[in-house]
Amino acid sequence: MSQPMQLLVRQKVTMVVNQYWISSADAAGVPGPLLAFAHQKRMKLKEEVNFFTDESKREVLFGFKSRQVIDMAATSDVFDADRTPIGVFRKDAVKSLLNSTWHIDAGGIQATGRERSENVAIARRFGGFLPVVGSIMEAIPWQFHFDFTDAQGASVLSVDRERKVRDHYRVTIRPDGQGRVLDWRFAAAITVALDAFQGR
Secondary structure, three states: OOOEEEEEEEEOOOOOOOOOOOEOOOOOOEEEEEEEEEEOOOOOOEEEEEEOOOOOOEEEEEEEEEOOOOOOEEEEEEEOOOOOOOEEEEEOOOOHOOOEEEEEEEEEEEEEEEEOHHHHHHHHHHHHHHHHEEEEEEHHHOOOOOOEEOOOOOOEEEEEEEOOOOEEOOOOOOOOOOOOOOOOHHHHHHHHHHHHOOOO
């Protein structure tokens, strides 16, 4: 694949569940056909999210499941409809104290993802300790973004959050230095996980 692949992930939040629509997108971010629909029950201690072909939820395409009760270093497996492994992602507990950091391993690609802006990362964590800053934070629709790079510094995945009526994420999948590309299903799974887990 010579050109980056674009996905658009749109979210709707309710009191009980989060719902996500994953579509292909063109270079301008205009959504194409629906690729998958995800339904995530909130406040589960051990996370499992299935992605379906559409909102009827009759056919599972893929999903992810955490290996243990969700904590700051939970590891999750991504699998296809037959439960065949696609990849693994894990949050780095220590490094995430200052800047949320994730490790991914899928299709021979190993990469680390971090929040693009360290200033935003720090402000989101420590603004609550200062009354004035905390009040400002509550009014700001944070647009935090993630970049995943491999050991050679190649950018293989970017997740850009756009605050709209619903949360929108533009996902860009790029070839690594050897021409390998992340499975779009894995990219969709880690994007939903970033949204769900970052809010814990």
